[in-house]
Amino acid sequence: MHDDAIRRAEAAIAKQAKWHHRIEVAPGVTTPGLQDTPALLGQIGMPEDLTGMRVLDIGARDGFFTFEAEKRGAAEVVALDNEPPHHTGFAIAAELLGSKATYVTENVYALDQERFGRFDLVLFLGVIYHLRHPLLALDRIHDVTADEGLMLIETHMIDEGLVDGEGNWRALRDFSPDLEKLPLAQYYPGDMLGSDPTSQWAPNRVALEGWLRGSGFEPISSWQVAFRGGAISRRMPLGANGERAVDEAASWDMTTWTVEKSTAIGR
Ligand SMILES: C[S@@+](CC[C@H](N)C(=O)[O-])C[C@H]1O[C@@H](n2cnc3c(N)ncnc32)[C@H](O)[C@@H]1O
Structure with missing residues (x-):
């Protein structure tokens, strides 16, 4: 019976050519994911006890984090x-x-x-840098949290890991130590990031925290390991800190802009 389960798992795994996650789907049988998924699990700050919670796993891929939440x-x-x-290993692993x-x-x-209703815990792992509209995604996530x-x-x-003009990954501080303190994001036209045409935008840590606050999430803590990082954040009500203010740009009093004032003075 035990051997049967292992053989069945191995045969099912072989039907999927590309695995991203390493998921133990039977005792001692793990999917051959490219990602060190257990290491990532140790970094993201997932609460140990999710009893009773509704959880949303965005960009679930092969489902490691979905199954972990269960x-x-x-x-x-x-x-x-x-x-x-x-199209991914999700269907196989779920079964x-x-x-x-x-x-x-x-x-x-x-x-x-x-x-979709609202969720007590939302996992948004490995997705935002693939998006043309990262802040729109954070707004939609706020709606369902x-x-x-x-x-x-x-x-x-x-x-x-800022990608320079030659395609080399360099630390921001190598350009200037000041850059780490400024909220910055890099845009990747074409396949500029690691020859991956699906990568679009990546923030530095300060910008990530700013994106979160600007979308109504208070960062509780943030972390970085080499070229990756993330944050644990808590949903706050909108309104206190001018979140989504850009949506209201048309109604702003433009005369309060410093640049407008100085132009007016200069005339
Ligand atoms: C790099 S994988 C990350 C998988 C998993 N969350 C993790 O961190 O290991 C990105 C996943 O996000 C999905 N994805 C990319 N853009 C998306 C979008 N706009 N909406 C929903 N899912 C998206 C992809 O199909 C893929 O499965």
């Missing part, structure tokens, strides 16, 4: 990805593990409270 007692887990589950998670093939921009709910984010970060 293991930690979540009452309901929704895995969302714009790729269908049989082997007997997962009860709901899979939704959808874009992060489509999140809305009416359709419960009051004071947690959002864990993980991303490529540029503090240790």
Whole structure:
């Protein structure tokens, strides 16, 4: 019986050519993911006990974090990805593990409270740097996060890995020590980041924290390991700190802008 389960798991794993996650799907049988997923789990700050929580795993891919949330007692887990589950290892791993998670093939921009409800914990791991509209995604996530709910984010970060004109990854401080203190993001046209055409924007740590605050999430802590990093953040009500203010730019009193004033004085 035991050997049968192992053989069945190995045969199922072999049906998927590319695994991203390393998931133990049967005793001693782990999917051959490129990513060191258990190491990432140790970095993101996922609470040990998720008893009773509704959890949303955005960009679930092969489902490691979805299944981990189930293991930690979540009452309901929704895995969302714009790729269908049989394009990744998700469908295979979910079946082997007997997962009860709901899979939704959808874009992060489509999140809305009416359709999805609100979540106590949102995982937004390894997705934001793939997005043309990172701040729009954070706004949509805010819409579906419960009051004071947690959002864990993980991303490529540029503090240790700004891509220079020759395509080399260099630390921001090598250009100037001041740059680490400024909120900066790098845009990657084409396949500038590691020959990956799906990468778009990456922030430094200060910018990531600014993006979070500007979207209504208070960073509780942030972390960095080499070219990656992230934050644990708590959803706050909108309004106190001018979040999403850019959406209201048309109604601003432009005469309060310093540049407008100095132009007027100079005339
Ligand atoms: C690098 S993988 C990250 C997987 C996993 N969250 C992790 O951190 O290990 C990025 C995943 O996000 C998904 N994705 C990319 N853009 C998306 C979008 N706009 N909406 C939903 N999912 C997206 C991809 O299909 C892919 O499965």
